[in-house]
């Protein structure tokens with residue numbers, strides 16, 4: 719290497735492995751929620767967008783909240799506020815489905831808890847214009863690296879949880895397994911005090927869940 723190149727202002731994608739042992743009871747429960755394709759052919763979503771408020775999922779909510787606390791501390795280093803889970807839903811993808819590129823509005827950090835991942839369908843793709851170009855420029859590099867790539871694919875396992883900034887575009891590849899892929903997705907928002915009185919930035923928020 720000729721240069722000592724620093725990656726600054728990075729986007730954190732954080733995976734914690736094996737936060738939960740996935741059993742048949744949880745899989746069956748996830749499938750018992752009424753779901754709908756929302757007029758697309760890609761996925762089925764639970765009609766309930768607050769599934770973690772279901773008492774049968776209390777232990778799952780506890781696991782996610784524990785991981786969120788760790789993320790707040792280790793990655794965000796939040797001082798006078800915290801992340802609260804807002805929306806939560808099951809996403810079930812069957813053969814022929816996919817997750818087209820999207821992001822999650824009205825949320826700070828989003829996450830997925832992976833309940834069922836058929837073989838060869840255990841990845842998630844993230845998309846972002848390389849910081850080096852910033853604007854609407856596409857250049858084919860000789861070799862892709864962390865500075866010039868506009869997409870990045872990460873592997874996950876059943877029982878893993880992943881956190882990422884909600885504004886970040888992401889997608890899941892076309893799905894052709896005979897088994898379904900089941901994910902519990904969730905959004906969060908900041909609860910507590912943002913900013914300070916040194917500048918006119920102070921904002922106190924209470925998130926109702």
Ligand SMILES: [Fe+2]
Nearest residue numbers: 820821822888
């Ligand atoms: Fe998503």
